[in-house]
Every structure is written in C-alpha cells, then in structure tokens.
Amino acid sequence: MIGRFLRRLARLPARLPRGLLRAWRRSITLRVVTATLVLSVTVLALLGQLVMRGVRDGLVDSKVSASRAQAAAGFASAQSRLEAAGTPQRANVGQLLTQIVTALRDQAGSSSLYELVLVPSPTVDADVPAGRLRIATGGVRPASVPAAMATALADEPGSRADRFVSICYGGTDEPCAPDAPRLPAFVVGTQFSVSGAGSYQLYFLFPMTAEAKTLDLVQSRLALAAGALLVLLGAIAALVTRSVVQPVRSAARVAERLAAGGLAERMVERGEDDLAKLASSFNGMASALQRQIGQLEDLSRLQQQFVSDVSHELRTPLTTVRMAADVLYDGREDYPAPAARSAELMHDQLERFEALLAELLEISRFDAGAAVLEAEATDMRTVVRRVVDGVEAMAAAQYGSRIRVEEPTRECIAEIDPRRIERVLRNLVLNALEHGEGRDVRIRLAVDDEAVAVSVRDYGVGLRSGEAALVFNRFWRADPARARVSGGTGLGLSIALEDAHLHGGWLEAWGEPRAGAQFRLTLPRAAGAVLRESPIPLEPVDRRGPRLPPVPGPHHAPEQDPEVARDG
C-alpha cells in the first residue's frame, strides 16, 4: 500500500508547474522531505483518530456508569417517597409528583449535573388530567426524550432504559424546533405506576457539555502536537538528507575537477562513518588514477627520450656512412665494374634505409604523443603547387603520368602545419603515381566556410572492397608479390593519417578494382575546430551514379577528361 502510495507520489510531478518540476527532479532533499511529510501526515491522522476514539470512549463509559448509578439512586428515592405517600387523592397526584421531581432535582444542587423530565406513560389516555401532566426541570423540553424510548419503557413496566440523545430547551408542551440549539446528553429512564393515578415515566437527563469540552480540548492539543511533530520531522528529514547529499555533491564537484585534469584534487575526510568511507574510497580511487597516469606519463617520457636518443645515436654514424657512400658513388666510374655496381647499390639502398629510419622515428614520435602541431595560416593552393612542382618531373620520367590540378580561384587559407600537410600530399601523390599505371593523376582542391579538402585521384588498379580501410595500416601492401617501383616504405600512408588526425582532420580512401582510387584529405580551416563535412565527396564525381562508362554530357564537370573516364 505504501509502495502504491509512493508510486503515486512519484507521478505527482507531472501535474506540477515547470520550475517546481525541475526542482523536484534535481533536489533529493525536496523529494525526501515531501515524502516524509506526506507519510507522517497519514500516520499522524490515523494515530490521532485512534487516540481521540480512546479518549471519547473512556469519557463516555465513565459518564454512562456514573449516570446509571445516579439515576438508580434517584429512582429508588422517588419510589420510597411514593410509597410513603400511600394512595394519594386523584387531585393531589400532580402536586405529589412535582414535589418528588423538585426534591430529586434539589439533590443535584445548583450544578447542572442532570435535569429531570416526568411524563405520563404513552399508555395513559391523554384526555384525562393525569395524561396531560408534564414536569421538566432546567427548561428542558420533555419532547427531547425520543418517543421510541417511551414506547419501549411502556412495553416493559419496571424496566430501565438508557441511550444518547440530543436535548433542547424551551416550553414543556411544544416539540423541539428543528433548528433549536441542542446538547448531547445521556438519558436514563424508568416507568412506575402511581396507585390509582396510572403510569408515569421519569427520566434523568445528563448533559455531556463537560465531556464535549474535554474532547475539544484534547483534539486541539493533539492537532497542535501533530503540527509540531510534522515540522520536526520535516526538519529532521531535510537535515539528514542534507548531511548525506552534501558529501555526494562535494564528491561530484571533486570528480568534475579530477576529470578536468586536477589530479591532485581530494575530498575532505572527516570521522569514521559511511560518508567518511565514501570520501576515503573516492580519494583512494583518485590517488590510484593519479599514480597510473603518472606512470603512463613517465613511460611516455621514457619512450620519447628513447626515440630521441635512438635518433641521435643512429643518425650520426649513418651520416658518415652516407657521405662515404656518396663519395664512392661519385667516383664509381674509376672502379672496376663489380665495385662500381656495389657503390651504386649501396648508394640506392642507403637512401631507402634513410627514408625508412626517418619514417620509423616519425611514427614512434606519434606513438609517444610527442608530435606537435605547428599551425600557421597557409594558403592550401601554395602547398599543393609546391608538392606538384616537386614531383612533376619525376612523375613524367618514371611513370609517364601527368598531374592535373583543379583548384578554386579564391584563397584557401587554413590553419595548418605546412610541413606536415606537404608531406601528406606528397605521400598521396606518390602513392597515386605508383598505383596509377601510368595514367594521369588528378588533384582537386576545394574549400567551404569551415573546411578545406584535397582529393588525389588515380585511374589505376584501384582497391578491392574492404581494402580502403586497410591502406592506412602500417606496412600494408595491396599485393605482396608486386614489386615496388618507388621503394616506398609502407609507412607513408600511416604517417599521413596521423598527420591528418593531428590537425583534427580526416584522411579517407575510396577505390574500386580497375576503377582507380581516390584519397581525400579534409582539414578544418580553424585549428581545433570540429569537422562536420567535407567540401569534396569521398566517391569521385566521375564514379557516381550507375556503374557504367560515363557519357560526356552537361552533367559532367568540364574538367572531365573523356579519355580518363573511359579508363575508369
């Protein structure tokens, strides 16, 4: 039942206005205090009712027994007076009865402990003078005694009856007016007969004014106590919740600061209770985190130092070897053929070794997190031009490929590290040349408000499905049996990807077997901005739509080269 009540309480917020709703959702204190108050009110109401009923029953019971005893004594005294009077004369009956009633009333003194009513039994004929006799003390109307009671007494002469009634005051003969003020009372009655004058009924009416007053008093005191108790309970609930919520809030604050990098942040530990335990566990966790991060940092520093040392230690002897090899290579014409060829081989392979070493060091610098972005505002067009200038001659001589560039006329300024981006683009272009089977390589540069993108498209062997994701893996080769012409190291694209990521940019590949491949580099124009979309689609424009040889038409961009498109 309490569960259902709580569930209903939880649904209550739907009906609350918005601000209150938010406070309800966010404040545990509010919820706990409200729940405590609602439960306490229910319990106190039940308890109050129980107490009130007990008090009332007690009061009424003692009143009833006292009244019965009083009435019994009264009846006995009335009976003895009647017997003493013997058989009165018919005319004196009224006088006698009045005397008896007055005497009985006088026994109560001036207090209004009881009033008396004497009426003829309903069996007495109302037309005889005795039938009209009605005596009442204290202004009580005889009609206050219910007719049912009178009838019951008349049916069983000599018996006594009692019940609760409400009495009204006024003349002796009229019935009670419906709107007359009434008082609760206990009435005890009996019927007796006066010899020769018929039967009469005598009623003791005990007003319960004092008891009603006591009950009112008890009720008001109880309500006061309940109110005070409610305030107390509410305050206790608020206090307890606060003392629990406060450390939780402080834990949340410290956790936020920890997450923001303040690894030395700790909670205050006080006492030995559960909350202190929370604080100490929390601090233990923070210390463990700090220790682990510190260890990782140390490791990273060690790695960086190692890379740096290897770099220096390897490069100095390599420089000497390199210079010696160059001197030998320059003089190779003076040597016998085997020695001359050896000098050539050594020279070439040293170059490859050097490139491999440089890339290994570069990638380990990325792995150690030591790579730093040196961003400066640069026009991407100049970077592209520089790359093209650098490889154009080699492309024509070694691969028989031309490099075509399509770039916007407006500036393409972006905050980039030109050395890194130039390296990325050179890698992409060399990669395109190597796999382009002597066909042209197409570079497209595009820019929008937030990003700048360069795509490098070749029309060579392309990529099989699934390979687009693999090309950036270290030392990955599409076809391990295929000889490398340019002697690439297998790390170029991995480094390019790392460089792109360092800029917060994307480097993606698209390819289809025999349709060539396209690599797209997208960089945010402002350093640190987050990319949402690229100005160039990943799938090349000349491969969109149905996989059919493209037909020259207006929907093809003017830069479309039909010859190349047929190749694709």
Next chain:
Amino acid sequence: MKQRVLVVDDDIALAEMLTIVLRSEGFDPIVCGDGDSALAAFRERKPDLVLLDLMLPGRNGIDVCRAIRAESGVPIVMLTAKSDTVDVVLGLESGADDYVVKPFKPKELVARVRARLRRQEEPTPAALQIADLDIDVAGHSVKRAGVPISLTPLEFDLLVALARKPWQVFTREVLLEQVWGYRHAADTRLVNVHVQRLRSKIEHDPERPEIVVTVRGVGYKAGPA
C-alpha cells in the same frame, strides 16, 4: 685563398668524413672535437664559417653557438640529429644561420656552406631607408637616428632583401631563395625564426612589429601594414 671552415663535432669518423668532403670541394677545414675548446679554436683560427654539431660533450652546441655569436657575425651552420621543431628553433634562436639535419648528402651540405659564404652580389642602391632605419648596404650597417644596430650578416641580408622592395610581400619560399640561396627547401621555420630575431633587434615593440610585418597566409613585407 681557400675559405676556412671550423668543424665542431665530437664524432671522429664524421669529422674526418666532413674534412674529406670539404677538402675535396676546395675548403680548408679545421676540426675541433669538443665544445670547450671550440671558442678558443674559433678565436685562434678565425674561420669563414662554422659547422657546429648541436650535441657535444662538454659545452653543448647551443652554448657554443651563443658564445661565438656574441663576438662575431660569422655564418654558423648547425648539424643536428633532431628535426623536431623545438630543437631546430632553439638552435636558430641561439644564433645559427642555417641548419642541416643528419643524415645529409654531402652535396646538400656543401651547397648550404657555399650559400652562406656567398655575399650578396646584386647591384643595389648604396643606401636604403625603411621606417626610421638607415641602411648602408655597402658598409653593412644599420642605424637608427645615428645609433648603429648590430645585425649578423644573415639578418642584414634579410632586412636588405625586404627593404629593397618595400610594400612587396615576400613569401617564405622567396625569402629562402633570396637570402639563404636555395630552392625547394621547404623549411619555413628558418625564415620564421630569423624574422623573429631581426624584429627583436630593430622593432620598437617586437610583439607589435611595424617594420617587418606579417601578411597572414602569405609571408612578410617591409613597411607599415
């Protein structure tokens, strides 16, 4: 007369190899094996150029570079095994004019050495003026209100290149070609660091330059923005 090159390198094999290459190219190389004796050798032999390894036992290359630069504008080319920007910039800021990253080709090294030894030969007006600076090209001096400002020959060349065509914007690549004398060397950090060094000597407020101005996304120019 042969031009004298002081090689400061602790690696005996590399030093010998450098000697062989330099000698075959017609220079007169002198070798010095550690940083402590480098300054003495420099004072004694008065070389036309210093080839300085950055990592040296004893006094390290950066300190040697500063010491030499403190008393001479002689061209200094650093040999460094580290190509990280921090290391390169630190070397250039300590006064080196150029740097070569190991491993290098002999031809590349010789080209750089030659470029540093070759003086400006283009006919230029004898006196230039930019902002409140008077430049005496022939006399290699720069004065502000009659007070001479001490520039290294490279800084002087950089200033002259910019001042010769005020208002024209020079890309870093063009400056590399005109001042350092090589093409296709894409390392624009060289230009950046030297522009900073030049500014620290000639600008009233190097944080807000008025003589050598950065043109965002393009390069530098002489004159107010």
